[in-house]
Amino acid sequence: MGKTMRAIGLMSGTSMDGIDVALIDTDGEDSVARGPALTLGYDEGFRSDLRRAIADARQLADRTARPGCLAEVERDLTERHAAAVAQFLAQQGLQAADINVIGFHGQTVLHKAEMVKPLGAAQLVPGEVARTLTVQMGDGQQLAKLTGIDVVHDLRAADAATGGEGAPLAPVYHRALAARLPQRPIAILNIGGVANVTWIGRQGELLAFDTGPGNAMIDDWMQRRRGAARDDDGALAATGRVHDDYVTHYLRHSYFGEPPPKSLDRNAFLLELVDGLSPEDGAATLTAFTAASIAGARAHFPEQPQLWVVCGGGRRNKTLMGMIAGLVEAAVAPAEAAGMDGDAVEAEAWAYLAVRSLRGLPITFPGTTGTPTPLTGGVLAKA
Secondary structure, eight states, rough: OOOOOOEEEEEETTTTTTTOOOOOOOOOOOHHHHEEEEEEEHHHHHHHHHHHHHHHTTTTTTTTTOOTHHHHHHHHHHHHHHHHHHHHHHHHHHOGOHHHHHEEEEEEEEEEEEOOOTTTOOOOOOOOOOOEEEEEEHHHHHHHHHHHHHEEEEEEEHHHHOOOOOOOHHHHHHHHHHOOOOOSSSSEEEEEEEOOOOOOOOTEEEEEEEEOOHHHHHHHHHHHSSSSSOOOOGHHHHTTTOOHHHHHHHTGGGGGSSSSSOOTTTTOOGGGTTTTTTTTHHHHHHHHHHHHHHHHGGGGSSSSSSEEEEEEEGGGOOOHHHHHHHHHSSEEEGGGGGTOOOHHHHHHHHHHHHHHHHOOOOOTTTTTTSSSSBBBOOOOOOO
């Protein structure tokens, strides 16, 4: 067991809701003491900037390039994260010197994973590579300078460079959290912009992958049809009719038949299919698609979970949660019912991963990203 460190995790991820800040004390292994957390929402003006950045990023071939508005938005994003850290520390009566490290995710603007492997292969075999281009905006060195705290960032790059898909990265933290729960197997489901699941077996085995869309399609639909950031509580979807033929059409996408590990970009599925529907029916249909794609993940599990624990903003969508519960044939509970903070889990994970990175411990595994061997990662920016 290593030295316990105090770490802050910063998560914005694939959604455009805002910044989650979380504090934990951990050795990067079994010792995890969860601390306070804070969520700071983005204003609509900055969400608009992020949408422009995501559009400008679609043609990227170099993960370090910042064409169009990307450089300007990245500066703003980094400064907002530094301000979030300052606000969090002030609220908690802490100083920069009290924190050992920040784990900085940044904003994902592009994630394209093209695995080169035989049909049906569960993971890469020697000699094969993954062509994964994953781009997270956020200047780690500048964040370290602004906050006066060492920053571990770019945690996906090493995995992608050696054959993994660079996502998801939270599973090893999910396993640490689940250690105190009796159910096995157990599924930890995070519904952010993209939904991802971590399956934890009876002996702690890990299998993880993106299940399909999370909140992204629903949020984009609400923005397009109602000028709203999200479907609060799933209220609009609850009044609409699900068009099953559209759900079936979406589910025919080749992604769902591919074996894990696998990962998705937030814009992998197009809204144009449902453009002719009413706002209510479109919301209902997209919510049903998200739920069905999550339930479909069960086909890849070695054994069915006894419990699904749901984290992320999607757990607040009552219509979506009800649909998931009706499809997975197991208990479904929000993170809080399992003693977790559903808003903070991903930010906590980045704090935990930063400590593992500093200690040279693996953060990705064959069963989570397809990397050939367990692998550490991350870039350290010294304050």
